[in-house]
Amino acid sequence: MDNGANSYRRFLSGDDNGLAEIVGAYKDGLILFLNGYTGSISAAEELAEETFFRLMIKKPGYSGKSSFKSWLYAIGRHIACDFLRKRSGTADEPVEDMAAVLADEADLERSYIRSEDRITLHAALKRLPGEYRRVLWLIYFEDFSNAEAGVTLGKNSRQIRNLLYRAKQSLKTELEKEGFEYEDY
Numbered sequence: 001m002d003n004g005a006n007s008y009r010r011f012l013s014g015d016d017n018g019l020a021e022i023v024g025a026y027k028d029g030l031i032l033f034l035n036g037y038t039g040s041i042s043a044a045e046e047l048a049e050e051t052f053f054r055l056m057i058k059k060p061g062y063s064g065k066s067s068f069k070s071w072l073y074a075i076g077r078h079i080a081c082d083f084l085r086k087r088s089g090t091a092d093e094p095v096e097d098m099a100a101v102l103a104d105e106a107d108l109e110r111s112y113i114r115s116e117d118r119i120t121l122h123a124a125l126k127r128l129p130g131e132y133r134r135v136l137w138l139i140y141f142e143d144f145s146n147a148e149a150g151v152t153l154g155k156n157s158r159q160i161r162n163l164l165y166r167a168k169q170s171l172k173t174e175l176e177k178e179g180f181e182y183e184d185y
Contacts, residue, residue, distance in 0.1 A: 003021075003025070003068075004022055004025060004026065004067075004068030004069055004072065005062060005064065005067075005068040006018075007019070007021040007022050007025075008022060008055070008062055008068060009062075011055075012059060019052070019055065019056055022052070022055070022072070023052050026069065026072055027048060027052075029141070029142055030048045030051060030072065030073060030076050031044045031045055031048045032044070032137070032141075033073055033076065033134070033137060033138070033142070034047045034048055034051075034076050034077075034080050036130055036133050036134045036137060037077070037080040037081070037084065037130070037134075038080060038083070038084070043083070044080075047076060047079050047080050047083055048076065050079050051072065051075050051076040051079055054075060054079070055072075055075075060075070065151075066147070066148055066151040067144075067145075067148050069142065069144070069148070070138075070144055070148035070149070070151045070152045071151070073138070073142075073152040074151055074152045074154070077152060077153070077154070120175070120178060121171075121175070123178075124171055124174040124175050124178065125137070125171065125174075127174050128167065128170055128171060128174065129170070131153075131163060131167075132163070132166065132167035132170050132171070133167075134153060135149055135153065135160065135163050135164050135167050136164070136167050136168070136171060138152060138153070139164060146160045146161060146164070147160075149164075
């Protein structure tokens with residue numbers, strides 16, 4: 001059982017520090033994952049808050065069939081899908097606030113992605129279709145296994161393998177457009 005599962009079990013037993021540990025451990029990654037759905041860091045932050053709020057209030061049962069992280073991200077994905085269905089393409093932020101939102105997004109990304117190569121990689125990821133971006137993010141940035149990514153994205157292992165292959169090919173093409181050179185090891 002991973003640390004998130006232990007923290008959640010402690011929270012369910014009445015230890016509020018368990019939930020604080022979960023938020024501290026998974027908040028940034030969850031926000032960036034949800035940003036892949038919403039395209040807005042402020043909306044992703046709200047959806048992450050909603051995800052943790054749902055854990056706190058509804059206390060859904062964690063079966064242990066997948067990692068705690070993939071289970072948590074799947075909850076976030078469901079919340080993001082509900083949000084997108086309800087929003088149905090209407091802009092919810094005034095144009096004047098967009099500069100502040102973009103500045104917040106840039107600050108969060110800079111703190112999460114340190115090296116110049118990772119920044120180049122992140123820029124190329126942003127140009128990929130959402131489904132490719134999400135599977136690559138989960139596998140390579142969040143260290144999910146293919147099975148965990150499948151649980152999170154609602155796909156079977158064959159679909160994840162195929163999606164991951166196409167996503168890597170598309171990312172390679174994007175990186176080559178920028179003149180990215182691969183090092184020989």
